[in-house]
Amino acid sequence: MDSSNDEAVDIIVTNVVATFRTRCHLNLRTIALEGINVIYKPEVGKVLMKLRKPRITASIWSSGKIICTGATSEDEAKLGARRLARCLQKLGFKVNFSAFKVVNVLAVCSMPFSIHLVDFTKNNRPIASYEPELHPAATYRIKNLKATIQVFSTGSLTVTGPNVQNVATAVEQVYPLLFECRKPLCK
């Protein structure tokens, strides 16, 4: 979607997590017995409901709080949440769709070059951390955006942030730092 060089870098949003409230108590047994595509987990106290379109999975608690995961965009997450609320309304609950909030966005991105992780960590010392014995990627945390970027030596990036805009900004911010530590063309 955006890059600071002539080559465009595609940022693919793979997962959006959103929460909302129904403002009414939900009877999980009723949902489990009468709902379609549901899985009841009494040991945890929740019901999983899966929608086909958009492809999302929702965890429903009896307090009326619901977490939706699996959407590929913020709009899709909202659409899925509304559809879910409609399903619950049809089951007979007095649902009031409120407090919808996108909590987490996960995106992947691939740089057209490999990256020297040791140099990258040395240049960005307190913000970047790399422990090869624990995880093969270097972690770069941007505090003001609340975004975390995991940088792999192949050039793949995994970005998590509170919304899509922050994720895009994080990739823009980190691109020049990665470009400095790319694999050299020849020795």
Add this chain to the structure above:
Amino acid sequence: MPRRSTRCPGCGSSNIVDDSLYCQKQQVCADCGSVVSEGSLAQEPYNGPDISYSRTTAVKKKPCANLVQGLERVKEMSRILRVRREVEELALIYYKQAYEHKTFLNVTLLRKEILGGCCVLASCRQQKWPVTIGTICYLVNGDPAVVGEVYQEMIQVLNIQAPTFCVTNFVEAHCQEYKIGPGDVPDELAEESKVLAKRAIALVELAADSWIVTGRQPLPIMIAAVYLAWQSLKPNMQRLKMSLEKFCKLGKVQKSKVAGTRTMEMKEMLYKLGKEIPWYKPVLTPENVVSQIGDILQHRYSLLRRAMKSFELSVLEKCPVNSPRRDPPPPR
């Protein structure tokens, strides 16, 4: 002695005297003996230094038993690793500071022990003493993920920076673990630790240049490098036929599953470089490249340049002249 002109409430007499018989000043009526007023001990002026309440009523404060035990454990770990005195002292300081922070004050004893290990690790890194996280996990008997988590928290809490080491720093210490000195095994298989370490370091540096090291666990790479270095120092039939597993048994070192893959990757890399040797006429394969490792390491920079150039030429031959310049893939 009669004092002020107060009157006794009992008999109305004004003959009131001061009586300090019981060390508490009292005004007593001389006629009927009733106490008119008595001073209070607290009203007496105190001319000494100010004493705070906590000092007057405090029991002597003892240091927390777990803290003392934790500090002893940190000392023990430092002595097992045989680190310098400054490293040990720094680790103790970090442990004390981190222990008293609210993040670590109410955690389990296991986590506090892991914290001790992490303090040792941080101080070793700052004082440039190579220690791996694997060693610390072994000392505290903890899961690497948990140790990593505690380490990251501790770094944030103490607000310190501890630079990581690259693999080459650990190779020498790793080589000393192998029991393949002249006294331990037959002469054909024996190798001096220093000589072995030097060649293994060169192999690891070459692997790092060829992108085998980045993002991978350091231990399998070190095992592979030591194995290939040992084979190449005296490439006789006995050594060349010995597998990695048997070599690890010989050196009494635990073999890692991934070490075999790393050995293959290194051999591929050495084969690609070995092909560029102009004076080697016989057909080179990844199997018989071990005998050429000495030459490859000696001329590695020029061989790397030649390999890059020949790859670029082959790419240009395939694509037409106007194709954009592309990065050649690293020799793996």
